[in-house]
Amino acid sequence: SQQGEEDPQALSIQEGENATMNCSYKTSINNLQWYRQNSGRGLVHLILIRSNEREKHSGRLRVTLDTSKKSSSLLITASRAADTASYFCATPSGSARQLTFGSGTQLTVLP
């Protein structure tokens, strides 16, 4: 079963604009991870934020985490056509620390 929902399901913006995606989860977590998936490809890890962190930056990416609301957001600044992909949040759980993914946001950046 999916851990939670991502919002919006689909997002279309112009190159240069910022893109914000939100993720909600259901259970308590140690960390939350964001992954990108280009069409027909595997997932690529973008960023990991720990439960004691509120905000983290990596290049054009900014992730926030609100454990009281069980939500996270991913901001991509100055988007490029190459950012077109599906974005998933994921949380590790279980003894195996397997990832439980959200349903994803399909981002389209128009040139």
Add this chain to the structure above:
Amino acid sequence: GAGVSQSPRYKVAKRGQDVALRCDPISGHVSLFWYQQALGQGPEFLTYFQNEAQLDKSGLPSDRFFAERPEGSVSTLKIQRTQQEDSAVYLCASTKSTGNRDYEQYFGPGTRLTVT
């Protein structure tokens, strides 16, 4: 260095056939996961190996699904008597984590299985 590789990339099987999907993890990664991704959905966990030991197979949807990693490196996911609902992308991931700390998982490109 080399990432996670999977083969075949695409597989078409007739209903009732058996299939075998291969995963080569990153060298030295102890942990290996298999996930199933239906169209338009996020991946869902199938099974987990730590070295050659299959420690969690709670996500396998039926006893037609079987996975092994006999020497603690390459893993094979086998599906017997394939059904149409088995059509999905099967993703393999590896990580250096052994469960006491979370690290990113490195994913292969996946095998797209279509059962006709």
